[in-house]
Each structure stands twice: as structure tokens, then as C-alpha cells.
Amino acid sequence: MTTVKANDGLGALLEKLAPKHGFPLSGALDLDAAMPALAEHARRYDTWIGRGYQGTMRYLDRGRGRRADPRAVFPEARGVFCVAAPYGPRDGDEHPDDPADGASYARYLRGRDYHAVMKERLAALLAEAAAVIPFEYKVCCDTSAVLERSLAHFAGLGWIGKNTCLIHPALGSYLFLAEAFLSVSPGGVPRPMRDHCGTCRACLDACPTSAFPETGVLDATRCVSYWTLEHRAPFVPSNADLDGARHRIAGCDVCQEVCPYNRKPRPALWPEWNDRDADATFLRAWEDLLTESEDEYAQRVARSALSWVKPAHFARNLAYAVTACARDWAPARRAGVRLLVEQRLRDERDENARQAWSRCVAALGE
Ligand code: B12
DSSP: OOOOOGGGOHHHHHHHHHHHTTOSEEEEEEHHHHHHHHHHHHHHHHHHHHTTTTTTOHHHHHTHHHHTOGGGTOTTOSEEEEEEEEOOOOTTOSSOOOGGGOOEEOGGGSSSOHHHHHHHHHHHHHHHHHTTSOOOEEEESSSSSOOHHHHHHHTTSOEEOTTSOEEBTTTBSOEEEEEEEESSOOOOOOOOOOOOOTTOOHHHHHOTTOOOSBTTBOOGGGOHHIIIIIOOSOOOOOHHHHHHHTTEEEOOOHHHHTOGGGOSOOOOSSHHHHSGGGGGGOOOOHHHHHTOOHHHHHHHHTTSGGGGSOHHHHHHHHHHHHHHHGGGSOHHHHHHHHHHHHHHHHHOOOHHHHHHHHHHHHHHHO
């Protein structure tokens, strides 16, 4: 049992409670001490936005100023407490999906939506701490204008890899990050973990769409994850783009799959992402996906972060993926799938998805 005492000090208290609440990685920072280091990362963020790498993710432009100073998100903030939790991969699932098996989903979409899970668990930890040392807090997990990787890096949770992900030497990079801004400083100076990428450039070379213009810089507008999860505006992919995205229907893990630090299977510690029911979110067979109704899709993804991808957006992704993958199928299968796709085109009301289905019908007829 963890015994918590007020004279531990807030930082020590929080770090003591973290494992009990399921967080293997945690670290606290005094905000004044962190600000100079954070300023350098905020400048990097500004350069990234200046180059237009955010594409149509307008919230990243809007939150630009706030990211430089967490007090814009929580005015009482004197400190921050960062946590990370691993979400896989499991044994056998550390390898890329085979396109012959159907659609591929990024691992982070498995099971319950991480935004909710991380925030609930972190809030429970903070409530326990606040009963010992009173303080106010605001919990964030991909829900506020915050430089989450930068804060986690300065709190000592890992280094920022060439693929821009936060990597821990023992736990790899399949990690969710969350943080709480605190009205009382927990102490703690920036202690960034040293870089362990060395000369490896596996992630940069493996990216199927060459989305890294420089080491450690991702052009989101070229990233499959952005196309399939974030970009809702009209988008007519080139054949090269389709080849890159291929069977990846929601998110992309290639730059993590090839990372030497992710070679070992490391199952998520929590049942929310690890029980076999969590896999039900990942419907893979093309014929099953093509005959799934909007309501069935909404039900399948209701508890997952995939619910952020609305049915019309998912339909568009499905149409692109079938267009790309059908080139490898035997004529009889193409003919069968074409009938299903023609039906989808007849039923589709969303203009973007209609365009994608039309293109798919044409490709299946070639
Ligand atoms: C927008 C966004 C995206 C965009 C853009 C990603 C990107 N690399 O910028 C898209 C849709 C493409 C995306 C994809 C993914 N995302 Co995302 N995303 C975000 C979000 C909301 C903001 C990221 C951001 O600010 N980007 C702008 C760029 C400039 O920032 P950055 O690359 O993170 O770099 C910053 C620092 O790391 C630092 N830095 C980076 N490299 C270096 C090098 C040097 C020398 C220095 C000094 C500083 C430095 O400077 C930058 C400014 O602070 C965060 C949540 C959050 N609020 O932070 C989640 C977040 C980054 N995503 C996350 C995840 C899980 C993913 C995916 C793995 C999902 C998937 N499988 O499809 C992929 C990974 C792709 C990749 N290689 O980044 C996790 C990352 C966890 C981790 N271990 O790093 C986060 C933190 C969400 C969370 N709370 O867990 N994402």
C-alpha cells in the first residue's frame, strides 16, 4: 500500500501515487523553471506553423500563443505534472498489418478513447493528492493548447525522436501523454532525457509518404495519419498518395513500427486498451466494411477514439483504401467488390465521400 504524507512535498507525493494509478512514467516541473526551455520549443512550433505543416488543423493556428505559456490554459498554474501510459503493441501485433488481411488501423485507436481514460485516471490520482496537500488543478490529454511532448520531455519521461514521438528507452513510443497544471508548484527543474536515436534513421526512411522534410520535423500535410484522421476538407489524392496510404484506413504507425525501441511487444497495462473486446473496433475485411451501415459504424467505434472520425469521413477513407488495394486483387474479387462500391455510391450523401466512391468505381473497372 502507498502511504502518502504532506511532508513528502507535492512533487514527491504525485510521483509516489503515479504507479498506484497505473502510470509507469511521471514527472513534475516548476513552471517558472520550465519556461525558458519551453520557449525554445514554442519557437520551433511557430516555425512549423509558419511553414504550413499543420494543413487544415486550424485549432493548431488558433492555439499558437497559448502553447508558449500554460498559464494561458490555466491562469493559476505554478507547476505541471506529466504522465505517460503504454498502449501496446501486444505479442504478434508489433509487426505491420498485412494488406492481404484487410484494413489497417493505428494501434492507439484500440479499445476505449484514451482522452477519457487518461483524464479519468489522472484526475483520480490528483484528487487523492489534493486530499493530503490542497491545490487546484486542470487535467489535459490532447484536449488543450499544450505542447505535450515538450513538457513530458522536460519532465524526464523520454526523448523526442527523429519521428517526433516521445520515446522511452524501456517502454518505446506507444505511449499516451497527459498532464495536469497545478496551482501549487511541485518543484522540479527541466531534466530532458538525452537522445538515444543515435545514427538510426529507420523512421525517416520508412515513412510511406516521405512526410519528414527534416529529421524531427513532420509535415502533417503529407502524413497518412493526418489524411485519414484530421483532414475533412475535399482531397483528391494522387496515385502516389494512395500507394502510400494503401490499406491504412485510420491513422498510421509505420514510423513507430520500425523504431528499434518498439521491437519488443509491450502490452498496455490497462484493461481499457488490452482486453480482447477492444479488438472489436478493428473491423478489417473489405467486404464487411463495404456492407457496414452508418449506424453499425457509429456503434462499433462509439467508445474508441475512432469515434472522432465521422461516418462520411470513414467512408471516404474506405473508398481510397479499396481503390489502392484493389489493384492487387483477382478479377473475380474486383468484380464482386465493384458491386458493393456501386451500391455505396448510390447511397452516399456526403460530397467528398461520393467523389471518392466514384473514383473507386472507375478504378475497379480498369
Ligand atoms: C497535431 C497532432 C498530430 C498531427 C501532427 C503530428 C506532429 N508530429 O506534429 C498528426 C495528425 C499528424 C498526428 C499524428 C500522430 N499522433 Co498526434 N498529436 C497532435 C497534437 C494535438 C499536437 C502536436 C503538435 O503540437 N504538433 C506540432 C509540432 C511542431 O510539434 P511536435 O512534433 O510534437 O514537436 C514539438 C516538440 O516535441 C519539440 N520537438 C520535437 N522535436 C524536437 C527536436 C528538437 C531539437 C527540439 C529542440 C525540440 C523538438 O518541439 C515541438 C514544439 O514543441 C498532440 C497533442 C498535444 N497537444 O501536444 C498529439 C500527440 C503528439 N499525438 C500522439 C499520437 C499517439 C499520434 C500518432 C502516433 C497517432 C497515429 N498512430 O496515427 C501519430 C504520430 C505521427 C508522428 N510521427 O508525429 C501523441 C504522441 C505520444 C508520443 N509518444 O509522442 C500526442 C502527444 C497525444 C497524446 N496526448 O498522447 N498528431
